[in-house]
Amino acid sequence: MAEKEAKSIDKATLEMIEKAAQDGVRVVFDRAETTRACPIGAEGSCCSICAMGPCRVMAPKGKEETAEERRKRVGACRASPETIPSRNCVRQIATGTASHGHPASVMAKFLLAVAKGEAPGYEIKDEQKLLQLALDFGIKIGDRSNEEIAVDVGKLLLNEFGKQDGELLFLKRAPLKRQELWRKLGVAPEGIDKEVSEAMHRTHMGTDQDYQDLLHNGTKVALADGWGGSMIATEIQDIVFGTPAPVLSQINLGVLKEDEVNVIIHGHEPQLAEMMAVVAQDPEMIKYAKTKGAKGINLAGMCCTANEMLMRHGVPIAGNFLQQELAIVTGAVEAMIVDVQCIMQGLVDTANCYHTKIITTDSRAKIQGATHMEFDEHNAFESAKTVLKVAIDNFINRGKNVRIPKHKTDMIAGFSHETINYLLGGMFRASYRPLNDNIINGRIRGVAGVVGCNNPRTPHDAGNLAMTMELIKNDVLVLQTGCMAMASGKAGLMVPEAAAKYAGAGLASVCEAVGIPPVLHMGACIDNTRILMAATAMVKDGGLGDDLSDLPVAGAAPEWMSEKALAIGQYFVGSGVFTVFGVNWPTIGSKEVSDYLFKDMEKMYGGMWAFEPDPLKAAHLMIEHIDKKRKALGLDKARERVLYDMAMRRELE
Ligand code: BF8
Numbered sequence: 001m002a003e004k005e006a007k008s009i010d011k012a013t014l015e016m017i018e019k020a021a022q023d024g025v026r027v028v029f030d031r032a033e034t035t036r037a038c039p040i041g042a043e044g045s046c047c048s049i050c051a052m053g054p055c056r057v058m059a060p061k062g063k064e065e066t067a068e069e070r071r072k073r074v075g076a077c078r079a080s081p082e083t084i085p086s087r088n089c090v091r092q093i094a095t096g097t098a099s100h101g102h103p104a105s106v107m108a109k110f111l112l113a114v115a116k117g118e119a120p121g122y123e124i125k126d127e128q129k130l131l132q133l134a135l136d137f138g139i140k141i142g143d144r145s146n147e148e149i150a151v152d153v154g155k156l157l158l159n160e161f162g163k164q165d166g167e168l169l170f171l172k173r174a175p176l177k178r179q180e181l182w183r184k185l186g187v188a189p190e191g192i193d194k195e196v197s198e199a200m201h202r203t204h205m206g207t208d209q210d211y212q213d214l215l216h217n218g219t220k221v222a223l224a225d226g227w228g229g230s231m232i233a234t235e236i237q238d239i240v241f242g243t244p245a246p247v248l249s250q251i252n253l254g255v256l257k258e259d260e261v262n263v264i265i266h267g268h269e270p271q272l273a274e275m276m277a278v279v280a281q282d283p284e285m286i287k288y289a290k291t292k293g294a295k296g297i298n299l300a301g302m303c304c305t306a307n308e309m310l311m312r313h314g315v316p317i318a319g320n321f322l323q324q325e326l327a328i329v330t331g332a333v334e335a336m337i338v339d340v341q342c343i344m345q346g347l348v349d350t351a352n353c354y355h356t357k358i359i360t361t362d363s364r365a366k367i368q369g370a371t372h373m374e375f376d377e378h379n380a381f382e383s384a385k386t387v388l389k390v391a392i393d394n395f396i397n398r399g400k401n402v403r404i405p406k407h408k409t410d411m412i413a414g415f416s417h418e419t420i421n422y423l424l425g426g427m428f429r430a431s432y433r434p435l436n437d438n439i440i441n442g443r444i445r446g447v448a449g450v451v452g453c454n455n456p457r458t459p460h461d462a463g464n465l466a467m468t469m470e471l472i473k474n475d476v477l478v479l480q481t482g483c484m485a486m487a488s489g490k491a492g493l494m495v496p497e498a499a500a501k502y503a504g505a506g507l508a509s510v511c512e513a514v515g516i517p518p519v520l521h522m523g524a525c526i527d528n529t530r531i532l533m534a535a536t537a538m539v540k541d542g543g544l545g546d547d548l549s550d551l552p553v554a555g556a557a558p559e560w561m562s563e564k565a566l567a568i569g570q571y572f573v574g575s576g577v578f579t580v581f582g583v584n585w586p587t588i589g590s591k592e593v594s595d596y597l598f599k600d601m602e603k604m605y606g607g608m609w610a611f612e613p614d615p616l617k618a619a620h621l622m623i624e625h626i627d628k629k630r631k632a633l634g635l636d637k638a639r640e641r642v643l644y645d646m647a648m649r650r651e652l653e
Pocket of ligand 1: 321
């Protein structure tokens with residue numbers, strides 16, 4: 001049992017790992033044990049970009065390297081041990097940027113289809129956001145219809161991907177000082193696809209061979225994600241599906257139901273998921289499910305699609321990244337409907353041991369052994385119905401080997417940047433002023449974004465829980481997205497009562513006054529741009545410096561695994577935020593490169609990376625950074641006063 005506990009801190013996960021073992025099913029936790037991480041690749045010291053290699057350039061461990069050994073420790077082309085990890089890292093950042101950017105360009109086309117009436121069943125839900133964007137972009141509003149305006153907005157945003165000249169439009173949202181810095185350093189991105197393409201070219205054999213220049217370009221391509229692709233996706237999703245507002249729901253495998261057709265939507269793009277949420281409530285479909293002996297249809301989410309459906313519809317979440325196969329191990333899932341990213345190929349093997357159907361729905365992501373049913377957004381209702389019918393028909397094939405863990409937790413999601421604004425300032429004078437004031441008076445020490453994935457190389461959800469609890473205990477308000485938001489949801493940190501239970505006295509008093517949890521769910525990974533916008537709003541509200549790098553804030557991804565996480569981390573660093581990653585660091589094989597990322601970047605961007613696999617130590621690095629920024633702002637005294645007040649209060653008790 002002790003060994004199993006080390007795999008996860010989540011009881012439902014442990015229960016299903018045990019059931020998988022009993023059923024003879026190998027899941028990610030087992031594969032991670034037999035397929036060990038390659039130590040050369042893990043430190044970034046393997047170059048496989050041309051057929052002269054792969055070349056390995058690891059430094060000798062545990063002994064001083066002689067000058068001769070150092071001279072020979074290079075690739076066949078003489079690529080240095082600095083060039084190689086930097087090149088690998090920039091390629092990962094470019095892939096991460098593309099993985100947000102390509103779906104975002106699909107979203108821009110989708111907005112055009114909705115506006116032109118070519119995607120029946122969808123409509124413009126957030127008029128205010130559409131009009132605000134039109135105003136920002138100088139698009140005529142007048143007495144034109146929302147649809148006419150949306151066509152112009154959609155065209156302009158679509159153009160952001162292919163354009164070859166001129167800065168990305170959303171860069172203008174950043175504080176002025178930051179924009180000027182990006183221009184001065186030559187990292188203000190132009191077209192999103194252009195930046196990805198340039199990064200791939202620069203990292204070709206024999207092109208950019210200056211590690212600092214390579215990483216500089218890595219920042220540029222990452223900024224094209226944060227202030228480009230990801231931000232465009234978030235904005236369009238809000239326009240078409242609605243800007244999230246707080247909603248209560250539940251999370252963990254216990255949300256699956258014994259007597260209903262269980263359908264899990266897993267992936268990242270919300271178009272199909274949105275329509276599934278409608279179709280699953282269709283009386284005709286519910287009636288059809290009853291003809292198969294089920295009491296109803298139970299829709300649940302997995303990974304980032306889960307975040308999208310939760311915050312816009314209150315659809316419960318079955319689990320985060322490492323729980324995807326375990327949902328099938330319950331024996332109670334009729335269909336898992338997947339689109340793109342973070343879909344393990346292992347799902348098909350696992351499904352073969354039960355009755356679950358794995359249905360791929362996106363032309364870009366097929367899996368051998370899965371059923372492919374392409375989703376057509378131009379005929380969305382019928383398309384979603386056809387997929388759902390397959391799940392319902394499969395209910396009669398459910399076997400007797402069913403065990404659904406009891407564990408599920410209440411959570412509140414949907415704290416978009418706009419919602420936080422309203423909650424703090426009220427509907428008529430929405431403002432970040434109360435947040436800034438409470439940071440200035442020291443009740444809130446600072447703000448941290450704790451985001452990213454799960455990774456089987458570190459205990460599931462454990463890094464998040466340790467880090468997040470430590471931060472809130474120290475009066476740091478935590479903003480979350482992606483699979484880390486789900487980990488906190490499962491741990492009970494995303495309900496208002498968590499403030500009194502786990503947060504420091506200062507943070508708890510603010511949360512209680514406003515009625516919010518100490519850990520705020522802000523959406524899917526793509527929605528990390530909401531955190532950028534919240535930070536920008538803090539700068540613009542005044543009193544906390546005049547750039548993002550002045551704010552007492554920090555970022556972290558304690559359990560990351562995806563290339564998207566690296567892109568996100570790099571755009572936070574390039575935006576001036578101190579960012580710490582756990583698990584592993586892709587340039588750790590080179591001291592020069594790591595020093596450049598961990599120290600020198602701060603001189604350029606005001607933000608820098610850190611690597612710390614111990615989540616408690618990492619939390620304290622973040623707190624130290626927050627305190628450093630408070631001191632620079634002259635706010636260290638304010639916090640001392642608050643602590644004095646609290647001590648006095650305790651004496652009085
Ligand atoms: O974009 S947090 S494991 S699900 S990559 Fe994937 Fe990581 Fe989860 Fe969503 Ni983000």
